[in-house]
Amino acid sequence: MEITKRKKEQKYRTSKKNIKENFIEHLNLSLGKDFSNATLWDKYHALALLVKDRVVEKWLKTQKKYYETTDVKRVYYLSIEFLIGRLLYNNLLNLQIDEEVKKAMKDLNLSLEEIAEAEPDAGLGNGGLGRLAACFLDSIATLGLPGYGYGIRYDYGIFKQVIKDGFQIELPDDWLKNGNPWEIERKDRTVKVKFFGRSESYKDEDGNIRFKWVDTFDVLAVPYDTPIIGYGNNVANTLRLWSAKALNEFDFNNFQKGNYIKSAESNAIASAISKVLYPNDAFYSGRELRLKQEYFFVSASLQDIIRRFKKQFGNQFDLFPKRNVIQLNDTHPALAIPELMRILVDEEHLPWEKAWDITIKTFAYTNHTVMPEALEKWEVHLFERLLPRHLEILYEINARFLDNAKKIFNGNIEKIRNVSIFEEGNVKQVRMANLSIVGSFSINGVSKLHTEILKKNVFKDFYEIWPEKFNNKTNGITQRRWLLQCNPGLSKIINETIGSEWITNLDYLKNLEKFADDKSFLDKFYEVKQNNKIRLSRYIEKELDIKVDPESIFDVQVKRLHEYKRQLLNVMHIIYIYQRLKENPNLDIYPRTFIFGAKAAPGYRMAKLIIKLINSVANVVNNDKDIKDKIKVIFIPNYNVSLAEIIIPAANVSEQISTAGKEASGTGNMKFALNGALTIGTLDGANIEIKECVGDENIFIFGLTAEQVSKLKESRLYNPYDIYLRNEHIRNILDAINNSFFEKNNPDLFKDIFQSLLFGINGSQADEYMLLADFDSYKTRHKEIDLTYRNKYTWNKKALLNVARVGIFSSDRTIREYAEDIWKVKKI
Ligand SMILES: *Cc1c(COP(=O)(O)O)cnc(C)c1O
Numbered sequence: 001m002e003i004t005k006r007k008k009e010q011k012y013r014t015s016k017k018n019i020k021e022n023f024i025e026h027l028n029l030s031l032g033k034d035f036s037n038a039t040l041w042d043k044y045h046a047l048a049l050l051v052k053d054r055v056v057e058k059w060l061k062t063q064k065k066y067y068e069t070t071d072v073k074r075v076y077y078l079s080i081e082f083l084i085g086r087l088l089y090n091n092l093l094n095l096q097i098d099e100e101v102k103k104a105m106k107d108l109n110l111s112l113e114e115i116a117e118a119e120p121d122a123g124l125g126n127g128g129l130g131r132l133a134a135c136f137l138d139s140i141a142t143l144g145l146p147g148y149g150y151g152i153r154y155d156y157g158i159f160k161q162v163i164k165d166g167f168q169i170e171l172p173d174d175w176l177k178n179g180n181p182w183e184i185e186r187k188d189r190t191v192k193v194k195f196f197g198r199s200e201s202y203k204d205e206d207g208n209i210r211f212k213w214v215d216t217f218d219v220l221a222v223p224y225d226t227p228i229i230g231y232g233n234n235v236a237n238t239l240r241l242w243s244a245k246a247l248n249e250f251d252f253n254n255f256q257k258g259n260y261i262k263s264a265e266s267n268a269i270a271s272a273i274s275k276v277l278y279p280n281d282a283f284y285s286g287r288e289l290r291l292k293q294e295y296f297f298v299s300a301s302l303q304d305i306i307r308r309f310k311k312q313f314g315n316q317f318d319l320f321p322k323r324n325v326i327q328l329n330d331t332h333p334a335l336a337i338p339e340l341m342r343i344l345v346d347e348e349h350l351p352w353e354k355a356w357d358i359t360i361k362t363f364a365y366t367n368h369t370v371m372p373e374a375l376e377k378w379e380v381h382l383f384e385r386l387l388p389r390h391l392e393i394l395y396e397i398n399a400r401f402l403d404n405a406k407k408i409f410n411g412n413i414e415k416i417r418n419v420s421i422f423e424e425g426n427v428k429q430v431r432m433a434n435l436s437i438v439g440s441f442s443i444n445g446v447s448k449l450h451t452e453i454l455k456k457n458v459f460k461d462f463y464e465i466w467p468e469k470f471n472n473k474t475n476g477i478t479q480r481r482w483l484l485q486c487n488p489g490l491s492k493i494i495n496e497t498i499g500s501e502w503i504t505n506l507d508y509l510k511n512l513e514k515f516a517d518d519k520s521f522l523d524k525f526y527e528v529k530q531n532n533k534i535r536l537s538r539y540i541e542k543e544l545d546i547k548v549d550p551e552s553i554f555d556v557q558v559k560r561l562h563e564y565k566r567q568l569l570n571v572m573h574i575i576y577i578y579q580r581l582k583e584n585p586n587l588d589i590y591p592r593t594f595i596f597g598a599k600a601a602p603g604y605r606m607a608k609l610i611i612k613l614i615n616s617v618a619n620v621v622n623n624d625k626d627i628k629d630k631i632k633v634i635f636i637p638n639y640n641v642s643l644a645e646i647i648i649p650a651a652n653v654s655e656q657i658s659t660a661g662k663e664a665s666g667t668g669n670m671k672f673a674l675n676g677a678l679t680i681g682t683l684d685g686a687n688i689e690i691k692e693c694v695g696d697e698n699i700f701i702f703g704l705t706a707e708q709v710s711k712l713k714e715s716r717l718y719n720p721y722d723i724y725l726r727n728e729h730i731r732n733i734l735d736a737i738n739n740s741f742f743e744k745n746n747p748d749l750f751k752d753i754f755q756s757l758l759f760g761i762n763g764s765q766a767d768e769y770m771l772l773a774d775f776d777s778y779k780t781r782h783k784e785i786d787l788t789y790r791n792k793y794t795w796n797k798k799a800l801l802n803v804a805r806v807g808i809f810s811s812d813r814t815i816r817e818y819a820e821d822i823w824k825v826k827k828i
Helices: 002-013 016-030 040-068 088-095 098-107 112-116 128-142 252-256 260-274 288-313 317-323 336-347 352-362 380-386 388-408 413-419 432-438 448-458 460-465 479-485 488-498 506-515 519-544 567-583 605-622 641-650 668-674 687-694 706-715 720-726 728-738 751-758 771-789 792-805 811-823
Strands: 074-078 082-085 122-124 147-152 160-164 167-171 191-195 198-203 209-214 217-229 236-246 324-329 363-366 377-379 429-431 442-445 470-472 553-558 592-597 631-635 653-656 678-681
Touching: 002 016, 016 040, 016 098, 040 088, 040 098, 040 112, 040 217, 040 236, 074 128, 074 288, 074 811, 082 128, 082 641, 088 098, 088 112, 088 128, 088 217, 088 479, 098 112, 128 147, 128 217, 128 236, 128 324, 128 479, 128 811, 147 288, 167 605, 191 288, 198 388, 209 336, 209 388, 217 260, 217 288, 236 260, 236 288, 260 288, 288 317, 288 324, 288 336, 288 380, 317 324, 317 352, 324 352, 324 811, 336 352, 336 363, 336 388, 336 432, 352 363, 352 388, 363 432, 377 380, 380 388, 380 429, 388 413, 388 432, 388 460, 413 460, 429 432, 442 448, 442 811, 448 460, 448 470, 448 687, 448 706, 479 488, 479 641, 479 668, 488 506, 488 519, 506 792, 519 641, 519 792, 553 641, 553 771, 567 592, 567 605, 567 631, 567 728, 567 771, 592 641, 605 631, 605 751, 641 668, 653 668, 668 678, 668 687, 668 792, 678 687, 678 771, 678 792, 687 792, 720 728, 720 751, 720 771, 728 751, 728 771, 771 792
Parallel strands: 074 147, 074 324, 147 236, 324 363, 363 442, 442 470, 553 592, 553 653, 592 631, 653 678
Antiparallel strands: 082 122, 160 167, 191 217, 198 209, 217 236, 377 429
């Protein structure tokens, strides 16, 4: 009786009728608007609120269930970035009410698509690392695991990029200005985070020497929760983001002394901590505010985790690692290690050895890069000022660890120096990667190759000590956002052909292989791609006022701009084609549209110069009548998650061309393959595993291997200037760049690019990223792409086999592996 009543109610809640009623109710009662005077934002807001009602019901039930389950083990994912994008459509799909809502809106003469566009992107991340965290949240909830994301609620996310005269300009991303309907402020869970001060020792009643951290400057951390809903399973987990606030809006000590302005100052200092995301991708810059951000969210999160643990298990800290596991997304949250030690030793008064045992059974660390400029190292001076007690704890951790290491290494000084948490030198520094390895029971890389490089090169001395700690977890992407949501056309024909099981089990796409020679299916498959290309062409025409031909090959490179990702190699190839066409306007090439999207870190000069070069080349190529529109070059500004959702489904060719050994995994590569683009790529990161899955004949691999790159570098035989002299094509390309052929009124503009490729710049090696070494094989593969595309069925068969064979790159698979091998957490 009860059950049928609840079911009826449930059904009613998801009916078109109820959705319409609730929508109007929210417009009227929550927002105080009439239907007739509601703005697009109001409509979006009302729809989001009605969705949130349905999410929160499930959220409360899920959280209650977790609390009532006594043997629950929780996983905490600590990440300084979550690149979520929009949530409305994602939540509608995961709740499986998208169809009813679409119909309800239609009845009200509204378009769901248009309303969804009103939502700003939650851009609380730079690129791959932050997007991975967002995909993981989706998979953790869909697998029904008791998981929590912890991070920072930045007032300003990744900057908005506009292009002016071909140059990148950064504008602030004020994503919260109209409010955020998805979040729930939890003032009651506010905690205090301490900074500065000093460490003081004292004797307790039993005569033990203890330490406390005193005279601190305290800041409030206020949590904001966003429920993360699983697909069709009634599970809703929590993403808890911390916002910094002053202890007192006005510091009354100063206020009473008559210092009105000074009293407001501490407020500004406090709230600065969660003001803005650092816009560097894979680059470390040792700024004090960044260290504050890291400690701020780590300390708040650990206090929250321990509060939740104590509520259920009291002071039974022996149980802590059995009930909790904390995954560190890169080294940014590594301060959690000394912070947990401080809490257990200084506040809970556990013996050091006991506390350390608990700590190393709790943490697991994911490494994301082997590039030296990305590895975090903090000056000891800064550490000492900001976190004096943590520095003492680090010295103790390191001393004990090195005692052991000395024995294992038989006193080999170099090895001991390599593994130390401290780097000696002019300025003594704390190495966050070493800290993360010493303090964790698991260290994982994010693709097979990357994990091998960690074990053999970057962390080989650690691998000698603890081979069992190292493991691989190849990255993945959620098919809910990266196929179901962004490519409704493809999803539809897949569902009609093999059913919809793939939405929660991506391996099911294997069943599409049967249709690889089915011309009527390939026709439909081709048509879907064409429609996606038309959708992107419309966007390009509307935003950039450039017409592109949807019949041309869409050749796409979208990702952060980095020298190692080699957008410049792509540009060199475009210049090469352009020069061939100028020589012979009747050259037989298949029309191609080269599409770029990339943000450069605001302080990264060379990256910004490459953006300008892309735009200059685009300007010349697109306006040259001689080449008869055979090629076009498009730079789409402000690449973000929502743009990725339009661009990727429209791609024929996916450019994954990093210098081998540099891209830890890549996840863009997986999104493209899943949406039926063919990859042109190096044997780097997950490209290698994509090749193994799709087959050599369905991917265009080129260039040196990681091993060849490192051998060539070690041999010091690599001489790009020789290549320049010998290779006429390369010479013509580089000369055109150097002579400013593409920017005639600014003759010196691109000289640094030429300089950097041939001679090195500011101490860098000549052609550090080996573009000239790989150019010829790159251009050969591109020629094959041109020829292959001409045969529609050949091409579409390859593209379909990519879709069918990349199921393994679902983040559901990745999370299942984390859960089984590292976390030991189970579905409730
Ligand atoms: C997936 C994604 C990335 C990562 O792309 P890579 O090609 O793996 O570097 C970066 N930014 C956005 C917006 C993404 O969606």
